[in-house]
Amino acid sequence: MPWKKKALIAAWSLAAIAWIAVIPVALIASSQKAIVLSLGGAAVITELAIYATAGLLGLTLVESRKRLWNTVKGVLTQTKPDASELP
Numbered sequence: 001m002p003w004k005k006k007a008l009i010a011a012w013s014l015a016a017i018a019w020i021a022v023i024p025v026a027l028i029a030s031s032q033k034a035i036v037l038s039l040g041g042a043a044v045i046t047e048l049a050i051y052a053t054a055g056l057l058g059l060t061l062v063e064s065r066k067r068l069w070n071t072v073k074g075v076l077t078q079t080k081p082d083a084s085e086l087p
Contacts (some may be wrong), residue, residue: 004056005056007052007056008052008056011048011049011052011053012049012053014045014049015042015045015048015049018041018042018045018046019042019046021042021043022035022038022039022040025038026038034035050065050068078085
């Protein structure tokens with residue numbers, strides 16, 4: 001397995017673990033500050049995973065964000081992403 005694939009798997013696994021960790025914090029924590037901090041931390045880790053993906057795949061940040069949002073919108077609406085917005 002190439003090192004880039006391993007790095008992307010590690011980055012996105014860390015992002016998934018961060019979001020999964022938000023659930024017990026939200027259920028156990030009594031302060032709103034702890035919940036907001038855990039959500040913020042998971043969001044920052046996800047952004048870092050997006051930047052790492054863009055950098056390792058050689059995409060510009062704008063291109064990667066566009067592709068990501070087109071994919072998310074396509075999955076949510078069960079349609080194919082716009083072909084005009086893909087490279």
